[in-house]
Amino acid sequence: MNLQKEIIRVTSEYFEDNIDWLKLSNASKEYKNILEELCGQNMDNEEGRSDIGFENGKALGAFWAALCLDDLVRTRQFIRGINEAIKEKINVKKPLHILYAGTGPFATLILPFILRYSKLDIKYTFLEINPLSFKIVQDVISKLGLDEYDITFAKKDATKYQIDSKNEPDIIISETMQNALAKEQQVPIFLNLMRQVNNETIFIPEKIELFIGLKKAGSPMDVPQANQYREAEMVFEVSKESMFPSETSKTQITKEVSFKKSKL
Numbered sequence: 001m002n003l004q005k006e007i008i009r010v011t012s013e014y015f016e017d018n019i020d021w022l023k024l025s026n027a028s029k030e031y032k033n034i035l036e037e038l039c040g041q042n043m044d045n046e047e048g049r050s051d052i053g054f055e056n057g058k059a060l061g062a063f064w065a066a067l068c069l070d071d072l073v074r075t076r077q078f079i080r081g082i083n084e085a086i087k088e089k090i091n092v093k094k095p096l097h098i099l100y101a102g103t104g105p106f107a108t109l110i111l112p113f114i115l116r117y118s119k120l121d122i123k124y125t126f127l128e129i130n131p132l133s134f135k136i137v138q139d140v141i142s143k144l145g146l147d148e149y150d151i152t153f154a155k156k157d158a159t160k161y162q163i164d165s166k167n168e169p170d171i172i173i174s175e176t177m178q179n180a181l182a183k184e185q186q187v188p189i190f191l192n193l194m195r196q197v198n199n200e201t202i203f204i205p206e207k208i209e210l211f212i213g214l215k216k217a218g219s220p221m222d223v224p225q226a227n228q229y230r231e232a233e234m235v236f237e238v239s240k241e242s243m244f245p246s247e248t249s250k251t252q253i254t255k256e257v258s259f260k261k262s263k264l
């Protein structure tokens with residue numbers, strides 16, 4: 001079986017404009033099976049399940065990071081967002097540079113693109129802080145026969161990573177928002193990276209907003225659901241618009257990030 005072709009076939013469902021839940025769910029299962037087989041390593045053990053603690057949050061254990069693929073809507077949205085960003089940039093600059101902060105063991109969100117674009121069109125930087133995920137993702141790339149591609153692997157903390165100003169990324173991707181930002185470090189990661197690039201760089205996700213939500217009357221008390229709350233006040237936004245006040249230069253980003261007090 002040609003695994004590259006199989007991944008292209010299976011992941012094509014994420015690019016369909018209309019959602020067919022059964023097909024999407026089957027595609028996701030097939031994609032995961034291929035990746036698990038490729039990886040050939042049992043991550044369901046103490047090492048695989050261990051998160052790594054940092055001052056601002058955790059980095060998920062490899063086992064948990066691999067499970068993220070199962071979130072159909074998340075995976076589909078990210079892949080479609082990355083697709084839009086690449087389409088916007090690919091005819092403007094070659095090679096494009098994509099920085100992926102927090103690849104997990106499979107580089108799930110970017111593999112569909114590595115396999116769809118020529119190695120001359122896009123170069124990649126893969127950041128991953130979890131040593132097991134870092135080891136596995138290199139293995140997966142190698143087993144897929146992608147050693148010739150321009151991929152820089154860095155076992156670094158993305159909240160502190162220093163971007164080489166001569167090699168700035170055009171697109172920056174990170175999905176480190178486990179448990180609605182409560183657990184992982186999406187916000188400090190994006191703040192660190194946004195401070196180092198110009199406002200031409202596309203971030204996926206484009207915007208992160210944090211709201212105070214007030215519970216709607218009559219909602220059950222047991223398991224909280226987003227639709228039981230109404231957005232009362234936005235306390236925080238991380239986006240290019242909020243970080244780059246008016247002009248284009250990164251040197252203008254001096255703004256300290258703080259939470260305003262709410263009168264609610």
Ligand SMILES: C[S@@+](CC[C@H](N)C(=O)[O-])C[C@H]1O[C@@H](n2cnc3c(N)ncnc32)[C@H](O)[C@@H]1O
Binds near residue numbers: 064101102105157159
């Ligand atoms: C929620 S998982 C997502 C994995 C994969 N990108 C996906 O979408 O399926 C987040 C990944 O980011 C990594 N990570 C979290 N914080 C990080 C940090 N500060 N620097 C580098 N990697 C980080 C975790 O180890 C984990 O592998």
